[in-house]
Ligand SMILES: Nc1nc2c(ncn2[C@@H]2O[C@H](COP(=O)(O)OP(=O)(O)OP(=O)(O)O)[C@@H](O)[C@H]2O)c(=O)[nH]1
């Protein structure tokens with residue numbers, strides 16, 4: 001921030017910039033910084049040299065992967081902007097940033113067909129009552145009129161949208177705008193504030209209609225304004241502005257502005273709207289009190305950085321922070337301001353500011369810090385269920401401990417990532433929101449934690465069972481020198497119903513196998529089930545010990561366990577073994593225009609579709625319920641997103657095991673053999 005700027009002394013306000021991927025959020029932050037004098041030259045999207053193009057993974061993946069903070073002043077007020085990632089797999093970071101914001105700017109495209117991409121953001125903002133406005137970017141390239149765009153956006157917003165400007169169109173291009181409150185026309189100027197022009201005759205009528213629409217929307221929440229409109233009186237400008245500010249702060253209406261971030265068009269107007277309408281941090285904190293304990297600062301992001309160690313990003317809500325003070329029961333080991341990739345040491349952070357604090361080892365996003373403790377908030381957005389997994393293995397032997405330490409750090413910083421061994425296959429799985437999310441984590445394991453890993457498709461935990469029963473003798477007899485080994489059992493094996501599991505029964509008559517060996521026989525049987533004839537764990541069968549014999553000197557538990565194993569290994573291949581595959585119950589959520597496409601995609605994945613219904617709480621969305629083989633779910637999310645402009649998603653739960661035959665089964669058996677032999 002330039003030192004010579006005189007400030008108003010008002011507390012720093014925070015605006016989070018969110019919206020669908022590639023809508024131009026990073027471009028808009030760059031423009032907001034440039035227009036306000038926070039940077040003197042704009043970086044370019046092409047070489048990823050903008051302030052928001054950080055960290056290194058954002059550059060290499062050519063998309064924002066986490067929130068980036070930058071501070072500037074506009075007309076004497078200090079602002080921190082949070083440029084949030086748009087790709088849905090990084091949404092958790094954006095959610096946390098939004099929880100800190102006094103206002104959110106939702107950036108979107110001027111294409112009515114893409115309005116649906118905004119709906120997850122608007123839903124979150126509405127659910128959490130976060131004041132927001134919409135900035136339609138790339139307006140120059142709009143193919144549809146503003147009314148059509150507004151209608152499409154309104155269809156995905158719970159709150160009424162009010163157009164605050166209308167475009168002036170010359171030929172194909174938008175060359176300026178009419179401000180509906182000031183009733184003035186402006187012509188865009190490259191790199192400068194727009195110039196005031198005479199109201200073009202072509203838009204004069206449109207302007208009247210649009211202004212009336214704006215006033216009527218505001219009057220719905222403002223009785224005094226409603227009376228004026230009914231009396232055909234012209235409300236004063238100040239009255240309209242105040243009405244709008246009140247409605248925005250209460251999240252009753254959502255103003256819509258537009259422009260072109262790349263060319264700074266409409267950005268000065270956006271700044272003024274923010275300045276006028278964003279609530280103060282005190283008001284935001286007051287609003288949050290219903291679901292948040294009182295404290296000095298709240299953590300919304302943690303980060304392991306190479307030079308500073310663990311940094312906790314906080315917003316200061318009360319009193320202010322001083323380096324060296326005790327916070328959350330721990331002494332602050334450094335206080336920093338964040339400016340893109342820069343982390344600059346500061347002695348103090350005042351109310352409203354966003355700062356990074358080092359050495360708070362145990363805090364988590366959402367925690368409210370008093371001097372003495374860290375308090376979890378009552379409400380903090382939980383990440384959605386993980387949808388995509390990769391199997392991780394270290395490239396260098398001996399790196400395993402390093403890998404689990406690094407994963408523990410990554411997953412505390414990003415709560416939408418989890419890791420752990422799969423209980424069936426034992427594979428180390430990293431779970432997250434999608435492929436880019438996980439591969440970015442893998443990049444970070446290398447760049448930040450110096451662990452090289454291989455990431456592969458996880459193995460499906462197939463099982464096997466039997467379709468018919470048989471009876472088999474297992475005999476173990478060995479005479480080596482003195483003491484021999486002797487065990488002899490007859491086992492009856494029969495299939496059980498799906499999901500009934502394993503049962504061991506004994507029906508020994510006349511003590512042909514002494515009671516004290518029953519346990520050993522059961523253990524021998526159980527151990528043999530770990531890997532059946534097809535190579536997978538055997539489930540859903542009952543084994544009965546019906547006969548056998550023993551030797552007074554040579555019999556032992558070990559000998560009976562071995563005999564049982566021999567019997568089982570001989571029996572199972574004769575029992576018509578069959579592969580079982582895990583089936584998941586999946587609920588796919590998509591905007592209804594894509595419901596039938598989603599059903600088709602599921603059918604092609606051998607799914608059994610159970611039906612579809614409205615998605616509760618989501619206007620215009622459906623939920624398709626289906627049972628899908630786990631094997632087919634692996635990359636389902638990638639296909640769903642490509643069908644639905646990135647917004648489709650699903651939830652899942654393991655449902656049952658189902659028999660699998662034919663080519664898919666043969667392949668699973670062969671793949672498993674290759675892997676384990
Ligand atoms: N013509 C034009 N291009 C734009 C505008 N804003 C952004 N772009 C381009 O669109 C591309 C994506 O812009 P970004 O600013 O990186 O988009 P983003 O919303 O930050 O993307 P993510 O953070 O990855 O979701 C870049 O090539 C920009 O140059 C605009 O106003 N006009």
Ligand SMILES: [Mg+2]
Pocket residue numbers: 025026027052063064083084085086
């Ligand atoms: Mg971006």
